[in-house]
Amino acid sequence: MTLLRLASRNLLNNFRSYFLYFASMVFSVLIYFMFVSLKYDTTIQQQVSGSLKIGSAFNGASIVLIIFVAIFIWYSNSFFTRKRKKEVGMYSLLGVSKKQIGWMLFYENFMMGVLALAVGIIMGAFLSKFFVMLLMKVMGYEAIGHFVLSAPAVINTGIVFLILILLTSLHGYRLIYRFRLIELFQADQRGELAPRASLLLALLSLIMIGTGYGLSLQNYMESVIWRQLGFVMTPMLILVLVISGTYLLFNTLTVYLLGLMRSRKSYFWRGIHLVSISQLLYRIRGNAMILTVITVLSATTLTAGGMAYSLYYQNEKSILLSDPNSLMFLSGGDAADTKIERLIHESRGVDVRYHEKLSALEMTVDMSSIPSAITGSKQVFTVIPVSSYNQLADWQGNKEKLNLRGEEAVVLDAGYSQQFSPAYQGASLHLHAGKVTRNIHVIQLCPYNVLNSGIAGTVIVLPDEAFTILAAQTTPVPMQIYGLDGGRQEARQLADTLKQHLSESSHLSSQAEDYSAGMQVFGVLIFMSGFLGLVFLAATGSILYFKQLTEAHAEVDRYAVLLKIGVKRSEIRKSVYQQMLFIFGLPLIGGMAHCVVALTGIFRLMSANIAVPVTICMVVYGILYLVYYLFTGHQYYRIVTQSATH
């Protein structure tokens, strides 16, 4: 038991130096526990029970989180053990057996891990309540989170982390066996030899990234490569190209550029540049891997976050596009319609702005003259007269009035896509109804609709005379259309009430209901990507922080020399911040570039405007990242100057 006591004494006496490692363990536990708590929280489970998407989103995200937490803990653990090499060597020198040292490190690490686990869960229990409420708010629920410590969440977290702790403790146990005594005493290994840059490899890295970018920006439908390789292989190819290209870029192009700066004496031999650039060159090879990892993580975070936020941001717009009317349903006969009308007028907080009864035609049209990728040879259209159109357009506002004659027609398609939809504009189509066949000529396409897409598909607007002739030959579909003023919450309640009085076949479409359904899915998505994004950011920042501080400890002597020969502290500070800017800036710029390309590729399909939400995402990420940069720069400077006298 003496080993155990030595281990616990070590922990207590050196807590300050262990604190960083301990804190990062607590942080990992905290994050993971909160996430699992959300997953098991009864309030959330009740609210989203119907949605399979949300459940699988939670599962997928928790796997990502486990992988991430594992990497993070492993990394901070190796940082921590490296710092203790000398101490371990000292024990060995004093004659403690390797086995005893191994067990001592094992106990230490294990005790600290279990302690971190406990602290993390306790802190997580308090913070979870807050996060449940936040999630509910983002998802648009009014419910109040009544959070209780959930047993399955504790068990889940406990198992995952005990395994991780056991693995890292074994790693600590192996430390003494992995190194010769002399290696334990050599502080930090000498940096790599001065790297030599190959212009060829540097160009190759650019070509690889360029090809990856090119592929992801190609039109999915028309590109030969996409068609040949398919929708699974092509993204894989893009990932491989971009990631390995990024690694090569950091490994060679940066070296090449820094080397170029070094050879330009008039720049290099001016003030502190000499120190900054040579330091960067000296360390860049060892940093290439980590910079690549950070770049990829940043890109993933930004892309996921940007996408989720864009969808969330787009929700309102796209709902207004697809549901221009507050309520719309298929008529269930005069008696039923009157009952519904009374219910609507009676409901509180909601006023009727307009009410229209519309008889529309459903017609199947041969599309072979204007083929497209998303429609078959025949398509069902909803046909309405121009007078009804003008009436609705007037009520809904922002929509142009139409004036049609003879064979003229206008197509309304709220989901119109230039790439995929049929080329309506200028097309000639034939409408058949009973014995009548009418030719129409589409003179205009409007990328919006006046009917809710839950009930009507693509709409053809005809002159009144033409409509009347066709209507006489077929059975019109009567529709009830309402425009309401009032709160969204009240409108949703009204829709719930109406559902009880309407049959399934009336296909009630409610703007408020669709809105909150969208918010539910997108809300969870944005919350989850925001949550994971924060974790990734914290972890990437911490990895860079650990790595740089490890280097700072190895650089103390070098900076001491500089101070002795008369370099000012302010110059050293400048040089340190310059170097950190390089190390922190490269992956951020790389990650942002990757993210912009990926999002452009994805959203071109949806022809949505994502500039605003993505910019907001990047600015937020950039600011948090900046905090890490400044903090690391400050600590680095403190370390390299503190030991110097004076």
Add this chain to the structure above:
Amino acid sequence: MTTMLKAVNIQKTYGSRGNLYPALNGIDLEIQKGEFIGVMGPSGAGKSTLLHVLSTIDSPSSGEIQIAGQQILSMNDSQLSDFRRESLGFIFQDYNLLDTLTVQENIALPLALSHVPAREIKQRVQQIASTFGIDDLLDKYPYQISGGQKQRAAASRAMVSQPELIFADEPTGALDSKSAANLLDNLALLNEQEQATIMMVTHDAFAASFCKRVLFIVDGCIAMELHRMDSKRQLFLQRILDVLASFGGDPQ
């Protein structure tokens, strides 16, 4: 003769209240321009402390120090850095070359920091390197050359900015005798030809015999002073050894 360095009643005490240990105990010293002065003494006598205090790397507990007419004790941190860079040169026992820089860049460092134009830097580096006989090593990294070559590179770095005063702290401590003689010859030559003022701390009598004047420090005080005058180096070495023997110090 102008006075390069003037120190009056330098005291340096280590430790805290109740447990004080005086490392320097009232040292008065003047160094003239163009002098090559050696400081000797047994281990723990305070020679390195004296060098640190005089060279602004450490500050004395009390006393006054004037270098090239400037009061260095009243300078702030930033002024001291400027002063060190422009007026002082340092040679250390463990070279203290930056292994991220080539020999040429190491020597150029002080000039680059003072924003001397690149072309002038190149010229001056070339000149000092050939004086020390390392001009064919300029593109090598410190880990690629021998200890003696490293020390000559370090000396070149100390001298390249033509400082008023050069401090050398056991410069031959890590060198073999041939490299040591080579370095000392070079220092003596620069002292003769360029009137470079050098203060060198050493415990090696052979190294000290290259100086024009040697101070012996015992228990924080200057115990004795030897002038070489015009005597031969061999003779001066014998006199130094005699003095050391009389202190009971280690002659080698």
